[in-house]
Amino acid sequence: MMQSSLDYSMKELESILQKTNEIILNQYKQSKEQPGFRCAKQKEVEAWFDEPLPKLGMDPIKLLEKVKEKVLENANGNFGPNMYGYVISGGNQISTIADFLASTINQNVAKWHMSPVMTEIEKRVVAWTAEMVGFVPEAGGVMVSGGSAATLTGLTVARNIFFRQKNINKHGLFGIKPFTVYCSTETHNCTDKSVALLGLGTDHLRRIPVKDDFTIDLSALESKILADIAAGYTPFCVIGNAGTVNTGAVDDLVGLSAIAKKYGLWFHVDGAYGGLVVSLPGLKHKYNGMQLADSIGVDYHKWLYQPFEVGCTLVKNWSLLREAYFKQADYLDTSFEKEEQRVEFNEHYFQLSRNAKAFKVWMSLKAYGFSKIQAMMQKDINLARYLENLINTSDDFELKSKSDLGIVCFRYIGSRLTSAEITEINQKLIIALESDGRIFITGTRLNDEFVLRACIINHRKSEASIEYMLDTIRDVAKSLVGSETQECYA
Ligand SMILES: Cc1ncc(COP(=O)(O)O)c(C=O)c1O
Numbered sequence: 001m002m003q004s005s006l007d008y009s010m011k012e013l014e015s016i017l018q019k020t021n022e023i024i025l026n027q028y029k030q031s032k033e034q035p036g037f038r039c040a041k042q043k044e045v046e047a048w049f050d051e052p053l054p055k056l057g058m059d060p061i062k063l064l065e066k067v068k069e070k071v072l073e074n075a076n077g078n079f080g081p082n083m084y085g086y087v088i089s090g091g092n093q094i095s096t097i098a099d100f101l102a103s104t105i106n107q108n109v110a111k112w113h114m115s116p117v118m119t120e121i122e123k124r125v126v127a128w129t130a131e132m133v134g135f136v137p138e139a140g141g142v143m144v145s146g147g148s149a150a151t152l153t154g155l156t157v158a159r160n161i162f163f164r165q166k167n168i169n170k171h172g173l174f175g176i177k178p179f180t181v182y183c184s185t186e187t188h189n190c191t192d193k194s195v196a197l198l199g200l201g202t203d204h205l206r207r208i209p210v211k212d213d214f215t216i217d218l219s220a221l222e223s224k225i226l227a228d229i230a231a232g233y234t235p236f237c238v239i240g241n242a243g244t245v246n247t248g249a250v251d252d253l254v255g256l257s258a259i260a261k262k263y264g265l266w267f268h269v270d271g272a273y274g275g276l277v278v279s280l281p282g283l284k285h286k287y288n289g290m291q292l293a294d295s296i297g298v299d300y301h302k303w304l305y306q307p308f309e310v311g312c313t314l315v316k317n318w319s320l321l322r323e324a325y326f327k328q329a330d331y332l333d334t335s336f337e338k339e340e341q342r343v344e345f346n347e348h349y350f351q352l353s354r355n356a357k358a359f360k361v362w363m364s365l366k367a368y369g370f371s372k373i374q375a376m377m378q379k380d381i382n383l384a385r386y387l388e389n390l391i392n393t394s395d396d397f398e399l400k401s402k403s404d405l406g407i408v409c410f411r412y413i414g415s416r417l418t419s420a421e422i423t424e425i426n427q428k429l430i431i432a433l434e435s436d437g438r439i440f441i442t443g444t445r446l447n448d449e450f451v452l453r454a455c456i457i458n459h460r461k462s463e464a465s466i467e468y469m470l471d472t473i474r475d476v477a478k479s480l481v482g483s484e485t486q487e488c489y490a
Contacts, residue, residue, distance in 0.1 A: 008060070019064045027072060027079075028093070031460060034080025036440030037433070038073075045074070076440060081458060081465035085442040087245065087273055087299075090458035091307040094367040095360035099307060102356040109143075109354045111332065112342035122358035123343055128365060129298055129312050132279050133271060134291045140318030142349045143357040146311040147272025148190035150297025151239075153313035153349070155181070155194045157295055158237045158266035160324040169324075173199050180228050182206045183239035184216035186246055188270060191239060204233070213402065214249035214446075216240070218259065225263055237266040242290055243274015246444050246453065248405030250274060253289030260294075267292065272299040272311065274405050279370070280378055286404055300361050303377050305459055310357040321348035376459040380406040384456045387466045396474060400446055406456040409446055412477045423450055428480050429473065438472045 008016065048070050077083050079090045107115035109122060126141035144150050160169060166176060181200060183191055185207045195205045206228070208221045225235045240256040241249060253269065260267035269275070269290050275298045278287035290296065299311040315321055326347045334344055346352045365373070384406045391397040391410050401409035411426050427450055430443050444453045454469065 012060070016060050016064070019061055023064060023068050023072065024096075026068075031080050034077035034082060035437045036077045036080070036082035036084070037437045038076055039435055039437045040074060079458075079460070081461045082439045082469070083458060084454040084456065084469060085440045087302050087455050087457060089302055089305050090460050092305045092364055092368070092459070095306050095364045098360035098363040102359045107356050109356050109358075110346040110352050111334070111344050112340075113337075115356065118356040118359060119343060119345060121356070121362045122345065125358040125361050125365075126312065126314070128370075130314055132370065133275055133296060133298060133314070134278055134284075134287075135293070135296060135314055136291070136316055138317050139314045140316070140321050140348065141312050141314040142321060142345060143354070143361075144311050144313055144349070145309040145357075146301060147188065147270065147297055147299040148193065150272060150299065150311045150313045151188070151190045151268070151270055152194040152197060154268040154295035154297050154315070155191075155198055155237065156350075157313075157315055157320050157324040158268060159198055159200070161320055162236045162266055164323070177232065177234050178204055179234040179236045180204045180206055180225075181237045181239065182208060182221055182225065182235065182265075184208050184210050184214075184241060184244075184251065186210050186214050186216075186244040186249060187239060187241055188245050188272065191270070210249070214244060214247045216251045216256065218252060218255045221256075222259055225259070229263075235263055235265055237268060240267065240269045240289075240293070241274075242269050242271035242287060242296075243277065243405050245273055246407070246446060247401040247409060248274055248403040248407040250286045250404070253287060253292070255289070257289045257292035266294045269293040269296045271296050273302055273407075275299075276303040277377060277381070277405055279374055280381075282378075283381075283404055302457060303380075304361060304364070304373060305376065306360055306364065310361060318343065318348065325349055377406075380456045380458070380461065383461055383463065383466055384408050384454075386463055387454060387456070387470070390466065390470055394470070396477075397470065400449070400451045408454045408456070409444065409451040410454070411449075411451055412473055414477065414481060417481075425477060425480055426450055426452055429477055432476050432480050433473065436472065436476050439469050441469070441473070 078088050107118045109115045109118045112119045122143055126139065127137070129141060130137060130139035142153065144153055163176065179200065181195055181204060183205065192202050192205060196202050206224050208224060209217050211217050228235055238256055238260050240251045240253050242253065243250055257267050271290070275296060277283050278290055294316060296314045297311065298314065300306040301308045301310055332346060334342070345354060384403065387408045388399055391399045396412060396414055397410050398413050399410050401407070411422055412429060413422050414425065417425065426443065429452065433439060433441060441452055441454055443450055
């Protein structure tokens with residue numbers, strides 16, 4: 001007989017929810033002890049999921065047990081205090097619940113009348129974001145998947161508005177004199193990807209050298225712009241960093257905005273990692289000039305402690321987004337709704353169907369209040385200073401960066417290691433620490449030197465977690481001196 005729907009009976013659903021509840025509560029009970037990394041061999045993990053397309057379903061309770069065992073218990077410790085890799089924040093409880101609720105009602109934030117409430121909530125979160133980062137109150141904006149999408153969106157608007165006379169949405173870029181984009185060598189690689197996707201060509205992305213503090217060298221920037229003009233290029237956009245991914249460096253945004261103004265360039269600020277820190281009174285001065293941007297990218301799954309994925313692109317007003325993205329279609333026509341002040345998100349962004357990303361941001365700001373979130377950001381930053389101090393007063397570590405934000409780059413130097421040995425052991429440490437699993441940390445290169453990079457962006461961390469991290473590195477490093485790299489589960 002044909003089944004009437006995919007729904008379980010109310011009784012079954014109740015027990016599924018109860019089981020889910022147990023699993024989630026258990027995760028939170030263990031959050032403090034969560035190891036940073038769950039080490040398993042690639043082939044082993046592949047084998048867990050290597051099965052033919054299931055034609056018949058299984059008991060959902062058994063499925064949840066399998067999910068608990070294989071998925072949850074083998075997930076990296078992103079929400080625990082032992083995660084230092086990349087930029088992985090701890091998430092927060094109310095947003096997790098918000099995601100569940102939003103999926104339950106399954107709204108599509110494409111057109112106002114498809115989701116009046118979620119559309120208005122998204123507009124509200126855009127306005128709050130503008131307020132958090134000190135941008136113009138009439139700013140327009142759109143929720144995107146994260147920092148990379150925020151950069152792509154900002155640069156798309158920049159390109160389309162800058163070349164508005166050429167109507168490049170219709171004619172493409174053919175026949176236009178090559179134009180150039182500027183950013184520092186420390187700028188995130190989503191910029192290269194965006195420039196490539198927009199058809200500008202990465203040959204036209206000018207990576208400008210940085211100063212000792214890893215911020216863009218403004219005089220080198222200006223020289224390059226002048227050289228490009230003399231060579232027949234059209235400089236059109238400059239990107240400033242409000243917190244670089246490597247060290248958290250904040251470019252001189254006042255200086256960048258002045259150069260943008262002088263040469264008529266679009267000024268985009270990548271605030272994916274550090275943008276929200278402008279809201280902290282003690283660090284606001286570092287961000288002077290951010291409010292002068294034409295567009296700003298912000299990532300809420302970083303310093304607003306949201307579960308993946310949610311970020312935002314702000315532009316000076318809504319009409320810029322609409323001009324960049326609107327495309328008429330009969331099935332989306334709103335002309336008969338003219339008297340209404342409805343924002344149609346599909347007209348302001350590339351996607352038509354969109355989930356209610358703003359909802360979790362809205363719920364967490366309502367539940368915790370922004371002051372509490374700011375206090376957590378400040379705590380992360382204080383912990384980074386605490387780590388720097390521990391490194392500076394130790395005999396076996398050296399500090400390799402100086403940041404005002406929550407990233408610390410350093411190396412294990414042991415007691416009598418040579419320079420070549422130090423490089424080797426720090427590279428070996430990454431794999432050995434994965435194998436050990438207690439903490440998760442990643443590396444990067446600064447001034448051509450490999451360094452460990454700890455990103456502190458988790459409201460569940462404490463001074464004790466920072467000490468634990470250094471002690472774990474010490475412990476693993478000692479076992480590595482003179483030995484081969486350890487294999488996962490060796
Ligand atoms: C400065 C900066 N920009 C852009 C990104 C990319 O953000 P996402 O990973 O959300 O796409 C990151 C990620 O760490 C970042 O730190």
